[in-house]
Amino acid sequence: MKSLPRLLAAVVLAFAALAAGPSTASKDVVFAVASTFTTTDPYDANDTLSQAMAKSFYEGLYGFDKDMKMIPVLAESHTVSKDGLVYTLKLRKGVKFHDGTDFKADAVKANFDRVTNPDNKLKRYGLYSNIAKTEVVDDYTARITLKTAFSAFINNLAHPSGVMISPTALAKYGKDIASNPVGTGPFKFVEWNRTDYLKVAKFDGYWRKGYPKVDTITWKPVIDSNSRAAVMQTGEAQFTFPVPYELDAVLRSKPQLELVAAPSIVIRYLSMNTQQKPFDNAKVRQAIAYAINKAALAKVAFNGYAAPAEGVVPEGVEYSVKLGPWPYDLRKAKSLMAEAGYPKGFETELWSAYNHTIAQKVTQFLQQQLAQIGIKVKITLLEAGQRVEKVESWPDPATAPVRLYYVGWSASTGEADWALRPLLGSESWPPRLFNTAYYKSDRVDKDIHSALATSDKTKKAAFYEDAQQTIWKDAPWAPLVTEKLLSAHNKKLTGVYVMPDASFNFTEINLKP
Amino acid sequence: MLQYIVKRLLGLIPTLILVGALAFLFVHLLPGDPARLAAGPDATPETVALVRQDLGLDEPLPQQFLRFASGIVHGDFGRSLRTKRPVSVEIGERFMPTFWLTVAAMSWSVILGMAIGIVSAVWRNRWPDRLGMALAVSGISFPAFALGMVLMQVFAVQLNWLPTVGADSWRHYILPSLTLGAAVAAIMARFTRSSFVDILHEDYVRTARAKGLTEATVVVKHGLRNALIPVVTMMGLQFGFLLGGSIVVEVVFNWPGMGRLLVDAVDMRDYPVIQAEILLFSLEFILINLVVDVLYAVINPAIRYR
Numbered sequence: 001m002k003s004l005p006r007l008l009a010a011v012v013l014a015f016a017a018l019a020a021g022p023s024t025a026s027k028d029v030v031f032a033v034a035s036t037f038t039t040t041d042p043y044d045a046n047d048t049l050s051q052a053m054a055k056s057f058y059e060g061l062y063g064f065d066k067d068m069k070m071i072p073v074l075a076e077s078h079t080v081s082k083d084g085l086v087y088t089l090k091l092r093k094g095v096k097f098h099d100g101t102d103f104k105a106d107a108v109k110a111n112f113d114r115v116t117n118p119d120n121k122l123k124r125y126g127l128y129s130n131i132a133k134t135e136v137v138d139d140y141t142a143r144i145t146l147k148t149a150f151s152a153f154i155n156n157l158a159h160p161s162g163v164m165i166s167p168t169a170l171a172k173y174g175k176d177i178a179s180n181p182v183g184t185g186p187f188k189f190v191e192w193n194r195t196d197y198l199k200v201a202k203f204d205g206y207w208r209k210g211y212p213k214v215d216t217i218t219w220k221p222v223i224d225s226n227s228r229a230a231v232m233q234t235g236e237a238q239f240t241f242p243v244p245y246e247l248d249a250v251l252r253s254k255p256q257l258e259l260v261a262a263p264s265i266v267i268r269y270l271s272m273n274t275q276q277k278p279f280d281n282a283k284v285r286q287a288i289a290y291a292i293n294k295a296a297l298a299k300v301a302f303n304g305y306a307a308p309a310e311g312v313v314p315e316g317v318e319y320s321v322k323l324g325p326w327p328y329d330l331r332k333a334k335s336l337m338a339e340a341g342y343p344k345g346f347e348t349e350l351w352s353a354y355n356h357t358i359a360q361k362v363t364q365f366l367q368q369q370l371a372q373i374g375i376k377v378k379i380t381l382l383e384a385g386q387r388v389e390k391v392e393s394w395p396d397p398a399t400a401p402v403r404l405y406y407v408g409w410s411a412s413t414g415e416a417d418w419a420l421r422p423l424l425g426s427e428s429w430p431p432r433l434f435n436t437a438y439y440k441s442d443r444v445d446k447d448i449h450s451a452l453a454t455s456d457k458t459k460k461a462a463f464y465e466d467a468q469q470t471i472w473k474d475a476p477w478a479p480l481v482t483e484k485l486l487s488a489h490n491k492k493l494t495g496v497y498v499m500p501d502a503s504f505n506f507t508e509i510n511l512k513p
Numbered sequence: 514m515l516q517y518i519v520k521r522l523l524g525l526i527p528t529l530i531l532v533g534a535l536a537f538l539f540v541h542l543l544p545g546d547p548a549r550l551a552a553g554p555d556a557t558p559e560t561v562a563l564v565r566q567d568l569g570l571d572e573p574l575p576q577q578f579l580r581f582a583s584g585i586v587h588g589d590f591g592r593s594l595r596t597k598r599p600v601s602v603e604i605g606e607r608f609m610p611t612f613w614l615t616v617a618a619m620s621w622s623v624i625l626g627m628a629i630g631i632v633s634a635v636w637r638n639r640w641p642d643r644l645g646m647a648l649a650v651s652g653i654s655f656p657a658f659a660l661g662m663v664l665m666q667v668f669a670v671q672l673n674w675l676p677t678v679g680a681d682s683w684r685h686y687i688l689p690s691l692t693l694g695a696a697v698a699a700i701m702a703r704f705t706r707s708s709f710v711d712i713l714h715e716d717y718v719r720t721a722r723a724k725g726l727t728e729a730t731v732v733v734k735h736g737l738r739n740a741l742i743p744v745v746t747m748m749g750l751q752f753g754f755l756l757g758g759s760i761v762v763e764v765v766f767n768w769p770g771m772g773r774l775l776v777d778a779v780d781m782r783d784y785p786v787i788q789a790e791i792l793l794f795s796l797e798f799i800l801i802n803l804v805v806d807v808l809y810a811v812i813n814p815a816i817r818y819r
Contacts, residue, residue: 036777038595046553118559121567126557178597194596195606195769196679222678222767226662230677233670385545385782393549393561431549432558 027215027511029493031504032228032237036221037198040189041178042161043115043122048412051160052503053219056200057098058165058183061089061108062158066497066505068265068316068414070158074103074184084149084455091140095207097166098188108142109134110167124161151455155318155413160503186212186507196220213495213510232257232488238511239496241487241504245303245358251488258491261305261484265316265419265500268408269309269477270350270366271437273400278348282474283340288404289326289478290333291373292366298481301361305486309479312420312468316500319416319451319464323472326479333373345374351391353407355381362480363406377404393431397438405436408483410501416464421448424471437476444470514810521803528799529792533585536791537578540784547594547782568594581788591785595777600789603774608793610680611763611770614693615755617686622694623701623748630705630744635732637710645702652699661692661765678767689766693759697751704747708740715739741812749805753798 037050042058045051061075076090095103112134115122130150135143146153156162169182181189184207187200198219202212220237222228225244231237233254243251243259251257272279272288279285294308308325315322337343350366352359363379370377382390394400411419422433425448426440447467451460471477485498495508548565549556556564565571569580584591590600626649633645665688669677676685712718713736721731760772771790778786810816 039597046551046556118563121563123552123556123560123564125563126560129557129559194598194603195610196681223773224764224767227665227678227765227767230665230670234673234677236677384550384780385543388546388549389544393546431561 027213028218029214029216029239029509029511030218030220030231030237031496032220032222032231032240034221034225034228034242035223036194037192037219039178040181040192040198041122041165042163043111043124044178045161046123048160048410048502053198054163054181055160055185055504055506056187056217056219057181057185057189057203058163059185060157060160060162060164061091062154062162063160064158064414064499064501064503064505066499068500070155070414074164075157078154080455084151084453085146087144087146087153088137089142089144091142092207093140095184096205097168097182097184098203098205099166099168099182101166101168103164103184104139105136105142107164107167108144109136110170111163111165112144114165114170127156127159127161149453149455151452151460152413152415152417155415155418159413187217190216208507211507213508217506217509229488232490235490238490238493239487240489241485241498241502243486243488245305245486248303248305248486256491257488259486259488260498261486262498263316263500264410264483264485264502265314265414266408266410266483266485266502267309267314268306268362268406268480268483270480271402271405271407271477272475273403273405273436273438274440274476275397275400275438276403278340278342278346279403281340283336284342285475285478287333287336287340287373288370288375289475290329290336291375292369292478292480293328294325294480295328297362297365297369300365301358302481302483305484306481307484309482312424312471312477312479313411313416313464314419314482317411317414317416317419319461320419321465321468323468324479330372337373342374345376347376347378348403349401350377350379350404350406351402352379352381353387353391353405355383359406366404366406391430391436392434395431397429400430400438402436406480407436409434412501412503414501416468417448417452420444420464420467420471424476439471439474439476441470441474443467514807518803518807521806525796525799529796532795533582533788533792534578536788537581539791540782540787541574541577543779543782545782547784550781551594581785585792590789593778593786594783595781595786600785603786604771604789604793607770607774610768611756611772614680614686614689614762614768614770615752617690618694618697618755619748619752621690622698626698626701627705627744629698629702631709631732631737633702633706634709634713635728642706646706649699649702652695652702655695656761657692657696657759658761658765660695661688661762664688664692665765680768680770685766689762689768692765693755693762697755700747700751701744705740705744708743709736712736712740738812742809745805745808745812749801749808753794753801756797756801757794 033049035049037053038047039045039050040054042051042054059073061073062070063073065071074092074095076092078087078089080087091105097103112128112131114120115124115128116131118125130146130148132145132147137143164184165177166182169180170177173180186203186206188203190199190201192198199216201216222231228240229247229251232240248259252259272285274280298304298306298308310325311321311323313320350363352363359381367377367379391402409423422428423435424439424444425435426445428435429438444467447463451463454460485502487498489496492512494510495506497505499505548561548568548570552561552564592599593603629645633642636642665677668675668688675687679685718731718735721735757771760776763770763772775790
């Protein structure tokens, strides 16, 4: 056995010889993200990540800054006709696409004609189907006419799917545009190795002078969260999102990394099927809302990276109203249950729209909380396919099996309409949209539609406030928490932000040597 | 022999047809509407209908089956519902990384496993046996994801000797193949040992020893050859399993292989990809079994096929 130490030494040396020398290229940034991209075409993507990645090479007429404030990007300004139907957009001059094409009004027409044509079968058709026609007024003026007045329309233009693709490239590649994205963005597309990474490089002709400040970005999907934490520690990546809450201590201890918990517009709530007994009784619903200790929930299930929800529409979404948090009051909950005729409680089902660890913790916590007022719940964590079958596409509202449902939403247009109408408008019962509470209030419906029909901001605010207050009192949901978005970046990297809707903003990206 | 192989290959066809039909039925029985999943929760029913049409899911089931079957005959496995790219391209890109990882893991684990097994059998119930079997039991009991994370933490994060994730160079193969091979080596060691222990009690071994042959010749020449038959069977099975792509190892090391593709496909109810993967796995197993059968005859010339 004398040779064993020598053998070990040889093995150690062999490994040492394999050690990677750190790369010397200065301005190449790697983002480690949580899942693979479905497409590079934002009009055909429904996941936030693919759309965030596409911001490398695409820009819209409008966009959001890092705090979700709407800003003009390729448009300079717009005017709306009195009836709210015609939007006239003034476009920015001197903008070029990566293929050399000038950005002009014909690009606006080409893009909206494409998405509004049902034959193209694009996944974001619904967001733009309200457009009746798009016209070129002159080179730098475009006119969009809507079918019905929709005052949140500019927000739809700012949505990350509403980008300007080069009309020349659209004509050239047709359906293959996803493999050959050509936009006006700060980076041009280099390569998409579907199994491994997507790479973009600085576009020298970018209209914002002096930008971008790094040479390349490599978007690298790393599925496992521990592995994402590992590549951050080794320096193989400079930015990662999301960081699972349980890994915060590990990453915080590394001197070269910085952890950021950003506010979000992701609200988590417990919806209750208001068409079914006993949840048709508002007192039962309110009792449930009183029985849950939201602050404890934020601590237990979210490691403190969440705050009790303060309303129906989370702060950060335009026209949100602060109404809560809903107090934790067991005595009140018990007396409401007694008034409703359930002093001993009842048995019911609690489904979760997700089957990850956090959802597991949340549902177990809710189960324990509801037991305090005698409600015995059976927990089921739905896998994506089951969720679609049993909740989202259940054909008949009268027989819908969903009762208590733990789910969340982020209004990606940053405006109250998309935070209320799909979730609480009576037109949005599954399978149409996502009103899993099967909530129906004529007053709320009226508010939502009146708000869409007016472009007067004060009137809109009043309608939305009334809607939110009505909903809060009716309690079709027990509002739970708004999440914080935890990301990590290397201290050398600056200017990369996770936005409140979990998209990324990297206009100011820079890498210190 | 050749005739036997041809016969076995022809026998493949009905099996694959059966597997294909079952795979088709099975994936279409999964709950969940792929069009709805692809369109996302905030899509309107009009959008979902467009997506359904786009994916060809609006046709009745028998018609979809016919399209699937006639496609396969022409070597066309359809397009992925998730990425809209041909399934053959999707699988083609991921097959080789999984294949090479399997080969890398199998080659070290089979050699090491058999060595441990033989040593354990020869020195049965003495300390080399105890040590070898302790290693083997740990190899079987230690879960792959935990081993993978520990290896990554030590060699990539702490020591910075090896890359963390990806499959770009041969250095990327070291950690995943160690992780993947650990359990195989353990299984091989236990199998080789038990098979060897039986063989060493056989009459012909006693005869060989009585003849005055050295112990090394007895073990290697007379023992090994006869002990190999069950070991090769096990090796084939393990090879087949690994070729399917280890989901755990591929997720931990972000390996661009078949296992991750399958997880993604099941998540999004990507019917064409699931079907093609099931067909491919069955084909792999059938072929590996054939190779194993042929190997029997090579190892033991007394075995003849007709």
